[in-house]
Amino acid sequence: MENFTFNNPTKLIFGRDTLDELKTEIPKYGSRILITYGGGSIKRNGIYDRTLDLLAALDMQIFELSGIEANPRLTTVYEGITLCREEKIDFILAIGGGSVIDATKAIAVGALYEGDVWDIITGQDEAKKALPFGTVLTIAATGSEMNPISVITNWETKEKLLWTSPYVYPAFSILDPVHTFSVPKEQTIYGAVDIMSHAMEHYFSAAPNTPLNERMVESLLTTVMEAAPKVLANPEDYEGRATLLFCGTMAFNGVLNQGMNGDWSTHVIEHAVSAVYDIPHGGGIGIIFPHWIRHHLDTTEKKMKQLAIRVFEVDPVGKSDREIAEEGLKRLRQTWDQFGAPNRLMDYQIDDQRLLEMASKAAPSGRIGGFAPSTLEDVTEILKSSL
Amino acid sequence: MENFTFNNPTKLIFGRDTLDELKTEIPKYGSRILITYGGGSIKRNGIYDRTLDLLAALDMQIFELSGIEANPRLTTVYEGITLCREEKIDFILAIGGGSVIDATKAIAVGALYEGDVWDIITGQDEAKKALPFGTVLTIAATGSEMNPISVITNWETKEKLLWTSPYVYPAFSILDPVHTFSVPKEQTIYGAVDIMSHAMEHYFSAAPNTPLNERMVESLLTTVMEAAPKVLANPEDYEGRATLLFCGTMAFNGVLNQGMNGDWSTHVIEHAVSAVYDIPHGGGIGIIFPHWIRHHLDTTEKKMKQLAIRVFEVDPVGKSDREIAEEGLKRLRQTWDQFGAPNRLMDYQIDDQRLLEMASKAAPSGRIGGFAPSTLEDVTEILKSSL
Known part of the structure; x- marks a missing residue:
């Protein structure tokens, strides 16, 4: 087991009618509140109105930043930063999924940073502080509601x-499964795939002796595989939605990967694809992950075999390790096919025209991955097999 | 899934040579430091000297409270409180296991409380603040290093x-598996049993739809069952000690039981036994738990069956639910027997003389338990079958 530090200060508020907790949480932070959200689904499903009513009853002064994109853009982050500075915002409330929360994290840091927040995003400088912010999560997927991670797209570059x-752990996150009832089928599928992919990125780890974490990851994968079909068949299945929502947070809040180090190449490759073609993250990740596992099967075989037996119920009797791993990989692909996830980049009209551009973006220094290192050539091959 | 709030601010610092982190952590809190510890094993294994060297290099002023008992006593807590007040202590560093940490929690609260801390322990008043404190954990068992729970014994009553x-979450806890190398065999066994019992207290829960948590508990039980024999065979097995230490924290830091409510009767009954006979907690709990499960088998059968199949590898083919559960229960007892845990209260020279006294202490209002309620009569029968 590798040395680690775990310290997650986010207050997770989970369950039915928990939006009311805003009444207790918000006044701790001030009275000038910026609400951030995306395309307006929160107006259709009533969360927007309920939040505004709650804040109005608290005599809060409300400002808004709407229209945050699915792959949130640096330009939108700049807009939010300007708003925070001009309006002397005390607290930001992000209502939405990973994109809204990720943008909010960059805004929270940028508002108190004298330079260009892009320098922090690119790692040229470090954040020293951030405006406090909370989240009302509306989709099971990201994990951003309880971690210090954000992904921002710069369309110029x-x-x-x-x-x-x-500094970008949310102060609190409110997770009401009912808020996810109206998530469209496609987004529900992407979310389930994304959750499983986060858990698997931890799992393919070179750290020795992580038996509890491996089993907890397997527990989470099995649970998502049980819950997702229920929710896809009945979008208002409270218990199924609750399970997915909870799994989404647990997959990426630092609990499962204590003492592990993971790989994360698949995420890096998908981010490169999204940066060129702006496709949904969960869609891309579900296409690429099995190809990453197969490409590196010499390295991934042992863990894939364990997954095959413990999660995908592959009977190991009379099979070689490679056969068991292959069979597990096949069932992983089948699982995502059964969810209805895309399985080829062609499904997004992506062909081989810009393969090298994407590969170079994924591995600008020529090498990525913590468990099974991928060179530029590996990335290109993984992308080619994903087409 | 039931509504829940999870918010655990403790910084968990895990791994080899992590004691050095005191240099970073301690100066955040002040310069007048009270060290609390037990019977002096930390002097024999060198942790005491290393800690003092580290603190001396930081120019800290050190005070000490030693001799904290295995079942920590209110009188010792009072002593610590007086010391904190007289010496204007800024921060307490607990070095030891659950007893030292639990006593430290009561001291931390009592030092800033005008009344008698016993009123807080008995629930007649609530703590409003506490001195900050950290821990250096020296045994895998309690979970107290990352939870807001404490158990104190009043020998007068x-x-x-x-x-x-x-207010009694530790600010940080340092867990170096090497610090547990010198834990004697008996304490290692009690610790392993205690860890499993915490996980099972969560598991026997009436809350609906907790598939992820149930699987995570099962993961932890399986992992402890794997690691404990290795450590008992080789006390300096780093990976085995690391696994047990991590499982101890995870079993009782609020992660596994999000949305569950558990039962906890076995703990309440054991506390009553310990209050009368001062036996080791892990020893008592391992004796009583299987009898609690069996006594309530009409209620516990479904979960015990699931445990039997998923953790104790009982083959369910051709067996009734009751038979599967019974077989699992038998294997749980065998597991603890193989660890070398006591299996009868007689092992501690406890006979039927004071059964009713213990039962009344366990269930003063006549009823305990969140999952399978136990009346005074139930408790008496469970104790009788445990003799």
Whole structure:
């Protein structure tokens, strides 16, 4: 087991009618509140109105930043930063999914940073502080509601970058499964795939002796595989939605990967694809992950075999390790096919025209990955097999 | 899934040579430091000297409270409180296991409380603040290093009471598996049993739809069952000690039981036994738990069956639910027997003389338990079958 530090200060508020907790949480931070959200689904499903009513009853002064994109853009982050400075915002409330929360993290840091927040996102400088912010999560997927991670896209440079800072843990996150009832089928599928991919990125780890964490990851994968079909068949299945929502947070809040180090190449490759073609993250990740596992099967075989037996119920009797791993990989692909996830980049009209551009963006220094290192050539091959 | 709030601010610092982190952590809190510890094993294994060297290099002023008992006593807590007040202590560093940490929690609250800290422990008043404190954990068992729970014994009234306060999460806890190398065999066994019992207290829960948590508990039980024999065979097995230490924290830091509510009768009954006979907690709990499960088998059958299949590898083919559960229960007892845990109260020279006294202490209002309620009569029968 590798040395680690775990310290997650986010207050997770989970369950039915928990939006009311805003009444207790918000006044701790001030009275000038910026609400951030995306395309307006929160207006259709009533969360927007309920939040505004709650804040109005608290005599809060409300400002808004709407229209945050699915792959949130640096230009939108700048807009939010200007608003925070001009309006002397005390607290930001992000209502939405990963994109809204990720943008909010960059805004929270940028508002108190004298330079250009892009320097922090690119790692040229470090955040020293951030405006406090909370979240009302509306989709099971990201994990951003309880971690210090954000992904921002700069369309000028066509870069989609992941950055972290200990100052961007949400102060609180409110997770009401009912808020996810109206998530469209496609987004529900992407979310389930994304959750499983986060858990698997931890799992393919070179750290020795992580038996509890491996089993907890397997627990989470099995649970998502049980819950997702229920929710896809009945979008208002409270218990199924609750399970997915909870799994989404647990997959990426630092609990499962204590003492592990993971790989994360698949995420890096998908971010490069999204930076060029702006496709949904969960869609891309579900296409690429099995190809990453197969490409590196010499390295991934042992863990894939364990997954095959413990999660995908492959009977190991009479099979070689490679056969068991292959069979597990096949069932992983089948699982995502059954969810209805895309399985080829062609599904997004992506062909081999810009393969090298994407590969170079994924591995600008020529090498990525913590468990099974991928060179530029590896990335190109993984992308080619994903077409 | 039931509504829940999870918010655990403790910084968990895990791994080899992590004691050095005191240099970073301690100066955040002040310069007048009270060190609390037990019977002196930390002097024999060198942790005491290393800690003092580290603190001396930081120019800290050190005070000490030693001799904290295995079932920590209110009188010792009072001593610590007086010391904190007289010496204007800024920060307490608990070095030891659950007893030292639990006593430290009561001292931390009592030092800033004008009344008698016993009123807080008995629930007649609530803590509003506490001195900050950290821990250096020296045994895998309690979970107290990352939770807001403490158990204190009042020998005048022969009461051993559990209390909680959001103000008694440790600021940080340092867990170096090497610090547990010198834990004697018996304490290692008690610790492993205690860890499993915490996980099972969560598991026997009436809350609906907790598939992820149930699987995470099962993961932890399986992992402890794997690691404990290795450590008992080779006390300096780093990876085995690391696994047990990590499982101890994870079993009782609020992660596994999000949305569950558990039962906890076995703990309450054991506390009553310890309050009368001062036996080791892990020893008592391992004796009583299987009898609690069996006594309530109509209620516990479904979960015990699941445990039997998923953790104890009982083959369910051709067996009734009851038979599967019974077989699992038998294997749980065998597991603890193989660890070398005591299996009868007689092993501690406890006979039927004071059964009713213990039962009344366990269930003073005549009823305990969140999952399978136990009346005074139930408790008496469970104790009788445990003799």
